[in-house]
Amino acid sequence: MIRVQQEDFDVGQEIKSLRGNDTGIGGICTFIGTVRELTSDKAISSMTLEHYPGMTEKALGDIEIEANARWSLSGSLIIHRYGKLEPGDQIVLVVTASPHREAAFEACQFLMDWLKTKAPFWKLEENKSGDHGWVDANSSDDVAANRWNEAKNKG
């Protein structure tokens, strides 16, 4: 399941509804991305996330389908927020549930790596003096995402 929303999310609630009554689940892995105040050497006052409505949902949906094809998951959830956020705010939630922990751990990391390089979001940072700048893509994110292609080719 995927959701793109402005509102905050309650991790406990989300896990509870993902689990439902599925007693076949043996492990749940959760990742929460939050707004970090310090970027390089400067403190930011806010971060605004812009996205491409329509393509975002499509890209996240495709990534989730890929994760479910690679790992045996009992359930998965991606929530990504957009709009203006402040340091400490939650940005993204990925939850994966599986009968065994390995699949949950790996699928969770895979989903995060892929959404960082494929989901059409852009971060605009603003500092206290009112200066703003777009966050540059990080090449280490590409490296992290590419290792899953390598893993697939080897497999």
Place this chain on the structure above:
Amino acid sequence: MKLIYFAWVREKTGISEEDINLPSEVSTVSQLVEWLINRGDNYQSAFADLKVIKVAVNQDYVSFDTSIKDGDEVAFFPPVTGG
């Protein structure tokens, strides 16, 4: 054809989205970019370095040599930074 721009590509063109009539000589994304650049300085500045521009046609990532046709939705944006 609908063109959409995001993040600093939108800021540089000064346009969020626009409808254009696709000229008959334009049949690929590259040719579209070339045509846009000739329309004005704002496009020239937005498309100055194509290495940092991603393109999606009908909401799927494509390369610059991809064919396009009237009625397509074409979006230009910087490398993504979500998560």
